[in-house]
Every structure is written in structure tokens, then in C-alpha cells.
Amino acid sequence: MSKLKTSKFGLGLAAGAMALGLSTAGIAAEHASGFNGIGKNITDKAIEPWDISVFYDGENLPKGSGTVEAGQEPYDTQCAMCHGAFGEGAEGYPKMAGDPMPQFITSLKQGLDGVGNRGVNNAWGHAPTLFDMIKRHMPFYAPGTMGVDESYAVTCYVLNLANIVDYEFTCSNETLADVKMPAADYYVTDTRPDTDNQRCMSDCYDYEPKVVGAAVTGVSE
Amino acid sequence: MSETTLDQTPQSDAREGVASSDRRKFLRKSVALAASGAAAAAAGNAYAGDVKLETVTEPLKDGPTRNILGRGVVSVPYGMPSKFEKNVVRRNVSWLTADTVASISFTPWQDLNGIITPNGLHFERHHAGAVDVDPETHQLVIHGMVDKPMVFSMEDLKRMPSHTAIHFLECPANGAMEWRGVQMDSMQFTHGMMSCSEWTGVKLTDLMEYVGVDPKSTWLYAEATDGSALQRSIPMEGAKDQFGEPIKASDCELYKDAMIAYAQNGEALRPENGYPIRFLLPGCEANMSIKWLRRIKFVDKPLVTYQETRHYIEPLPDGTIRQFSFLNMANSVINYPCPDNQMKGKGSYEIRGIAWSGQGKIAHVDVSVDGGKNWQEAELVEPVLSKCVTKFKLPFEWNGDEHLIMSRATDETGYVQPTLAQMRKVRGTNSIYHKNSIQAWKIEKTGEVKNVQIENF
Numbered sequence: 268m269s270k271l272k273t274s275k276f277g278l279g280l281a282a283g284a285m286a287l288g289l290s291t292a293g294i295a296a297e298h299a300s301g302f303n304g305i306g307k308n309i310t311d312k313a314i315e316p317w318d319i320s321v322f323y324d325g326e327n328l329p330k331g332s333g334t335v336e337a338g339q340e341p342y343d344t345q346c347a348m349c350h351g352a353f354g355e356g357a358e359g360y361p362k363m364a365g366d367p368m369p370q371f372i373t374s375l376k377q378g379l380d381g382v383g384n385r386g387v388n389n390a391w392g393h394a395p396t397l398f399d400m401i402k403r404h405m406p407f408y409a410p411g412t413m414g415v416d417e418s419y420a421v422t423c424y425v426l427n428l429a430n431i432v433d434y435e436f437t438c439s440n441e442t443l444a445d446v447k448m449p450a451a452d453y454y455v456t457d458t459r460p461d462t463d464n465q466r467c468m469s470d471c472y473d474y475e476p477k478v479v480g481a482a483v484t485g486v487s488e
Numbered sequence: 489m490s491e492t493t494l495d496q497t498p499q500s501d502a503r504e505g506v507a508s509s510d511r512r513k514f515l516r517k518s519v520a521l522a523a524s525g526a527a528a529a530a531a532g533n534a535y536a537g538d539v540k541l542e543t544v545t546e547p548l549k550d551g552p553t554r555n556i557l558g559r560g561v562v563s564v565p566y567g568m569p570s571k572f573e574k575n576v577v578r579r580n581v582s583w584l585t586a587d588t589v590a591s592i593s594f595t596p597w598q599d600l601n602g603i604i605t606p607n608g609l610h611f612e613r614h615h616a617g618a619v620d621v622d623p624e625t626h627q628l629v630i631h632g633m634v635d636k637p638m639v640f641s642m643e644d645l646k647r648m649p650s651h652t653a654i655h656f657l658e659c660p661a662n663g664a665m666e667w668r669g670v671q672m673d674s675m676q677f678t679h680g681m682m683s684c685s686e687w688t689g690v691k692l693t694d695l696m697e698y699v700g701v702d703p704k705s706t707w708l709y710a711e712a713t714d715g716s717a718l719q720r721s722i723p724m725e726g727a728k729d730q731f732g733e734p735i736k737a738s739d740c741e742l743y744k745d746a747m748i749a750y751a752q753n754g755e756a757l758r759p760e761n762g763y764p765i766r767f768l769l770p771g772c773e774a775n776m777s778i779k780w781l782r783r784i785k786f787v788d789k790p791l792v793t794y795q796e797t798r799h800y801i802e803p804l805p806d807g808t809i810r811q812f813s814f815l816n817m818a819n820s821v822i823n824y825p826c827p828d829n830q831m832k833g834k835g836s837y838e839i840r841g842i843a844w845s846g847q848g849k850i851a852h853v854d855v856s857v858d859g860g861k862n863w864q865e866a867e868l869v870e871p872v873l874s875k876c877v878t879k880f881k882l883p884f885e886w887n888g889d890e891h892l893i894m895s896r897a898t899d900e901t902g903y904v905q906p907t908l909a910q911m912r913k914v915r916g917t918n919s920i921y922h923k924n925s926i927q928a929w930k931i932e933k934t935g936e937v938k939n940v941q942i943e944n945f
Contacts, residue, residue, distance in 0.1 A: 301649040301694070302649075302694075302698045305647050305698075306639065306641075307638065308636055308638055309638060311631070311637065314631050314637060317629060317711075317782070317783055318785070320709065320711065320719055320785070320791055320793075321791070322791050322792070323790070323791065323792035323797075324789075349586075359585070360586045375803050375804065375806075375916060376805055376807050378805065378917055380668075380917075381803055382918050390797070390798050390801065390803070391797050391798055392792060392797040393797065396792055396797055399791075399793070400793075403716070404615070404717065404794070407589075410616055410715035411715070453809045454730075454731075454809050455808045455811070456729045456812045457739070457811070457812050457814065457815075459815070459922075460817065460903055461914045462910045462911060463904075463910075464907060466863075467863070469861075469862045470862065472860070472861060472945060476860070477942060477943040477944045478930065478940050479669060479670060479941050479942075479943055480930070480940050481670040481671060481672075481938075481939065482669060482670070
């Protein structure tokens with residue numbers, strides 16, 4: 268607005284008045300969506316290379332397959348250094364196989380540490396998701412570089428390490444959705460709020476507060 | 489309040505009479521601020537007694553900057569903080585993650601005085617490192633259940649009607665190291681996985697109208713162009729989870745606040761925060777605000793991605809695993825005093841802190857200085873905005889006693905920030921995420937301020 272003012276009153280030139288006229292026409296345009304002429308249409312074919320996301324139920328799994336056996340070599344050379352030869356994790360990187368589901372659930376119920384022992388066998392609902400994740404995000408240092416069949420094979424090898432499929436199993440766009448993940452039935456969608464604190468202002472409790480400080484200091488470094 | 493606290497300190501014993509009349513004035517003012525006078529007295533937030541001040545007799549001397557020339561303009565083309573502020577930086581905790589590429593850093597809220605996080609201090613969370621995406625070639629694709637699948641350049645996005653709003657972003661792991669007990673000795677690490685910025689971009693709903701989203705579409709998902717190609721599913725009206733259970737209606741409205749952001753506090757997004765564009769879903773766990781955004785697809789079911797099945801889940805003590813916990817609920821913390829900002833002698837202080845809620849505006853913040861037995865309502869500092877950090881403050885007189893200080897936020901939905909005991913009761917100690925319980929700091933007689941937990945409150 269201030270620019271228009273300068274043109275009109277400060278300069279008082281024909282060009283200024285013209286600019287004002289043009290802008291007004293633009294602003295007054297009827298049916299202006301704010302989007303007229305912006306962007307490009309694109310065909311599904313052109314999008315295909317990016318349209319890689321696999322749904323939990325296996326929809327959009329790319330055509331291909333790989334056996335547990337075929338997954339061993341690529342796992343040992345491209346994955347084991349971080350996730351351990353047996354999926355036990357290495358150098359602080361995540362485990363492939365954590366606590367078996369019953370033990371994981373017991374830890375939750377008894378307040379024992381369970382989160383450090385998460386893995387494919389206790390905190391993954393759907394095998395197609397595992398394929399999707401490995402294909403897009405692993406190996407960590409060169410994400411997205413494995414082929415489709417190799418990704419199926421490595422996925423199968425990881426599923427076998429986690430005791431979810433037999434050694435004879437073949438992972439493919441046809442079989443993966445039927446692999447039952449141990450955690451599949453344990454998921455529940457958020458129903459919070461799960462606490463109901465009240466805005467008490469005075470004499471909110473009458474016992475001694477049990478104050479606990481840090482067991483060790485200097486852990487922030 | 490500074491007016492009240494600054495002009496009340498007695499200058500010397502000779503002004504005793506003045507001091508005590510001022511003292512009454514002070515008490516009246518702070519009582520007026522408190523929810524109830526009785527609560528104020530009981531809470532121990534009363535006049536600390538006359539504090540004897542030191543007297544300066546040495547004549548003042550010029551400092552080293554008085555007789556020299558300083559730097560010329562643009563000697564620092566992109567300005568940096570004073571060299572004396574070099575401690576005000578993002579930090580990480582080395583033992584939290586195996587490397588810094590799939591890791592997190594924390595905002596130093598202990599050193600910030602407003603609601604905005606300077607861009608260089610915004611917390612970072614990457615799953616495959618921060619990447620440098622060229623805006624000249626970057627494209628955003630929108631497809632799926634739409635009339636017109638489309639692709640947009642950065643120039644295209646900047647031509648569109650813009651939307652600006654101030655919102656916090658919070659990693660739901662904020663506070664996660666404290667479920668089992670006290671670990672961290674800095675508020676940077678107890679609450680620093682949250683930052684707040686002014687964001688500018690294009691409203692998702694505007695784009696939806698333009699590409700013509702099919703009303704039968706109940707979910708969308710957003711995907712990044714980094715090495716993790718991070719992707720998250722976002723519900724819309726009528727969304728159901730993978731078991732066919734409906735997503736709660738209020739969560740199905742969250743997308744209406746979303747934008748495709750290209751600016752952060754007025755300048756381009758920082759690479760660490762998603763340059764050149766990111767998805768921004770206010771109020772929700774920040775993992776959903778996909779950085780380095782390249783694709784949005786409209787669909788009719790959730791993907792249930794790696795992030796949704798393995799990372800951002802809460803294993804609960806009833807043996808279930810909670811998924812799709814989108815919202816960050818009301819939270820607050822005192823950042824002055826705190827373990828990083830200790831007491832420096834008796835007398836007047838202003839307790840200050842920050843509060844935020846993913847459900848809307850902050851309605852009240854109450855402060856206790858006696859471990860939660862009694863509370864006083866703090867003053868909220870304008871602006872008070874939805875899904876945004878709100879600053880609060882309350883005058884405090886410290887007479888050298890021990891105190892357990894804490895803040896409690898209530899948001900406009902009436903939700904009250906829970907106590908730690910309430911939170912542990914429903915979540916156990918394995919749920920990692922969304923720990924928004926009341927934080928206690930202990931002021932020691934020495935003036936040291938420590939991170940503590942009150943196990944039975």
C-alpha cells in the first residue's frame with residue numbers, strides 16, 4: 268500500500284497512476300481464488316517413482332520377492348555392524364530382536380524396563396511396514412539404495428532373526444501382509460486425556476512430600 | 489511487576505519507616521495478584537524481611553569500550569549474538585542416541601526471555617541428518633484422492649495466499665528421560681525438546697480446495713525428501729484406525745490448522761528445521777510436521793508407518809501399546825529460577841516460566857512454592873495465543889528458606905496439567921512420550937536450585 272501511495276501522491280506521474288489502475292483491476296478480479304495459474308498438473312505415471320509408501324495391509328508393496336537365505340549376505344555386510352549379527356544391536360544402535368512379546372508385556376505390567384528392549388518382535392504391528400522402512404531408510408549410511416528383491420530378502424532375514432518367520436519363508440508383495448507380527452493386536456488408538464487433575468488452590472494435600480533428587484549427577488554431559 | 493519489586497527495597501536502616509510502609513504496599517499488591525491472600529501467606533511467598541544492601545563507594549571508571557571505535561556495519565553480514573552469550577546454544581545428550589545423525593538437540597529455554605525461539609536455537613530432531621535442499625529444484629507433489637494431482641515449485645508456493653501464525657513445536661519425547669526418576673540437571677534437558685516460532689506458509693486447507701480433495705478421503709500423509717523419507721499419517725473427518733476404530737473427532741480437525749511453511753520468524757526456514765518447506769501441524773507431536781516436505785497424498789486409511797508403529801507409541805502398564813497420540817497436552821515449566829538460574833541472595837525475585845498446550849490457549853498458570861500444597865495464579869504475559877508458548881510471571885520473595893517451586897498449566901479446554909504421581913499411575917514408566925507432568929525444582933538454603941521429583945504428588 269505504501270508503495271502505491273508514493274506513486275500516486277509523491278511522484279504524481281502517469282506511470283504511477285497506471286500502476287495503480289492495473290493493481291486495482293487485479294484486486295477487483297472476480298472469482299479470484301488466489302491460485303489462478305499457479306503450479307502444474309502432473310500425471311500419475313510421473314509421480315510413480317515417488318509414490319513408494321506401503322500401507323500396513325500391504326497395499327502398494329512393489330512387485331518382488333526375497334528369501335531369508337538370500338537376505339543373509341546383504342544383512343551381514345550392510346546391517347550387522349549396527350544391528351548385530353543376531354539382531355542384538357551394536358554400538359548403541361537399535362536391536363532387531365528385543366524381548367519376546369510375553370516378556371515385553373510383563374515388563375510393562377510390572378514396571379520393569381521394557382523400552383530398552385524394543386524390537387521388531389515386540390513393537391511393530393505390520394510386516395509390510397518393516398519392508399517399507401528398510402527400503403526407504405536403510406542401510407542407514409546409504410538410505411534407499413537397496414533394490415526391491417534385496418529389500419524383501421533383508422526384511423525376511425530380519426523377520427527370521429526375530430523368530431517371526433521360518434528359514435524357508437519367502438517374503439514378497441503377496442506374502443508379507445499375511446505375516447502376523449507378535450505386537451499386532453496390542454495397539455490401541457489414543458483416548459487421552461488419561462489424567463484428571465483439578466485446579467486445587469489451597470491445602471491440596473496434608474502429607475509430607477516425598478522429594479527425590481538425582482541418584483547420580485553429571486548425566487547431562 | 490518490576491515496578492513493584494524494584495522500588496520497594498529499603499535503602500538503609502534509616503529508612504525503616506519508609507520501608508515498612510512500602511512493605512505493606514508490596515504485600516497488598518502481591519496479595520491482589522494471588523488467588524487468595526491466605527494461600528499467598530501459607531505458600532511462603534511473603535516479604536523476605538529487610539535485606540541489607542551493599543554500598544558502592546569506589547568512583548565509577550570507564551569500561552574498555554568507552555574510548556575505542558567499534559565494528560562497522562556489515563562487518564558481520566548476518567548478525568550473531570554477543571560473544572558473552574556463547575553459552576546460549578543448542579545441546580545434545582551424547583548417551584541418548586548412537587550418533588548425532590539420528591538424534592535430538594535441545595533449546596536453552598533457561599536463557600530465553602520471550603515466547604519466540606531464535607532460529608539458531610530451535611531444537612533439532614533428525615532421523616537421517618539435516619540436508620541442504622535446493623529451493624530452485626525442489627518440488628511439492630499433491631496427489632491421491634484429488635481432482636487434479638499437482639506439483640508446485642517454491643515460487644508457486646510463494647505466489648499463493650499466505651498464512652502466518654505463532655506456534656510451538658514439541659517432540660513428544662520432551663521430558664522422557666525423567667519417567668523413572670530424576671536424571672537431568674538442566675532445564676534445557678528436561679524441557680528443551682520444544683521451540684516456538686512465527687511460521688509463514690500456505691494453509692493446507694487452501695491447497696486442498698485448489699487440488700479438489702475428494703470428500704471421501706479420511707487421511708492424508710506427508711513425506712520428506714531426506715534419507716529417512718520420513719512419513720506420517722494425519723487424520724481428517726471420518727478417519728478410522730487400522731482396526732476400524734474411529735479416530736476421535738477433535739483429532740480429525742487438527743489438519744485444519746496445518747500449513748506448508750517456508751518461513752520461520754520472518755526468514756527462510758533453517759536447514760535443520762526443514763528448508764525450504766516443511767509441513768506444520770500445530771499442537772501435535774512435532775514428528776508429524778514433516779521437514780523437507782516433498783509429497784502429500786490424500787488417502788482413505790492410515791499408512792501406520794515406522795514412526796507410527798515403532799517410534800511414537802506408548803507402551804502402557806495395562807499391557808497395551810498406545811498409538812496415534814497426536815496431541816501435546818498442556819505443559820509448563822519455571823525457567824527462572826531453575827537449575828541453570830540459581831538464587832543470588834535473599835529478597836525479591838520474579839518467578840517466570842513458559843506454558844503451552846496443543847489443545848488451544850493457556851487459560852491459567854498457577855505457581856506453588858511449597859511443593860503443591862498451595863498455589864497462586866501467575867500473570868499471563870500477552871500475547872496469549874492458541875498452540876503457542878505463553879509466558880507467565882509471579883513476584884516471589886525469598887527469605888533463604890527451602891522451597892519446592894512448580895507451575896501448573898490449565899488450558900482453555902479446562903484440561904489441567906497432571907502431577908507426576910497421576911501421570912505415572914496411568915502411564916507407568918515405559919511410555920516414553922507425552923510426559924507433560926508438573927515439574928518441581930527445589931530451592932536449597934544455599935540458593936542452589938535442583939531438579940527433584942515429588943513421588944507422592
